[in-house]
Amino acid sequence: MKIYGHRGYDAKYPENTLLSFKKAFEFGADGIELDVRTTKDGKLIIFHDDDLKRIFGVEKDFDEVTFNELRKYEFEGEKVPTFEEVLDVIPEDGLVIVEIKDRKAAGRAVCEILKRKMVERAVFSSFDHELIKELMRQFPEQDFAFLLGEEQKDFDAQKLLEELILHKPHSVHIPKDAFDIFGEKQVRSFLKFLKDEGIEIFLWNTNDVDFVKKHEDLIDAVIVDEVEKFVETFKRLT
Numbered sequence: 001m002k003i004y005g006h007r008g009y010d011a012k013y014p015e016n017t018l019l020s021f022k023k024a025f026e027f028g029a030d031g032i033e034l035d036v037r038t039t040k041d042g043k044l045i046i047f048h049d050d051d052l053k054r055i056f057g058v059e060k061d062f063d064e065v066t067f068n069e070l071r072k073y074e075f076e077g078e079k080v081p082t083f084e085e086v087l088d089v090i091p092e093d094g095l096v097i098v099e100i101k102d103r104k105a106a107g108r109a110v111c112e113i114l115k116r117k118m119v120e121r122a123v124f125s126s127f128d129h130e131l132i133k134e135l136m137r138q139f140p141e142q143d144f145a146f147l148l149g150e151e152q153k154d155f156d157a158q159k160l161l162e163e164l165i166l167h168k169p170h171s172v173h174i175p176k177d178a179f180d181i182f183g184e185k186q187v188r189s190f191l192k193f194l195k196d197e198g199i200e201i202f203l204w205n206t207n208d209v210d211f212v213k214k215h216e217d218l219i220d221a222v223i224v225d226e227v228e229k230f231v232e233t234f235k236r237l238t
Contacts, residue, residue: 028231031095043067143170176206
């Protein structure tokens, strides 16, 4: 089972920063998960929210800010990195999940990964499944994932299964909350069906080691905040 640091090692370091990403690898994560979007002037950067309020306390929407304006702000001493800066600090064997936060960032981010010959180490995900399907057609050599979350809470399970079987993404990224909402038995059945179809299962939104152990037979990767805890539990020497 692969371990990805959620926005780096964000349980201990400022999320989506170079420091957080470096520390995730330093403490044993196989890879990192990050959020890519574009500034007002089109720069590819790493930032989760669509405004600056939570991180910087600034009442501005993200699409109102240029790259130079954004770099004036600091979060616990760290600046917002560019996509290229983050790729530069990923080790040669390091993995990355790139969550696409806006359509403008999508194709350019994929092209940057292709240019760097990181195809086998990168997976692109999005809640926008139509976008993922478009990218799969455009870049068949790259791995893509359907990201499930609040947006799919009222989803039609049968329709989703049909879409997944038809398009065969590399993976489905499912939140731990799904087990609470839909029930363990139903979710396990859903995941087992996907695994049998050759689709990998990535679990996100949990730092519960015991929960992951319970369902480890169906999980190919976890996306977690508490990197050290998962590395010590699942990658300790035997």
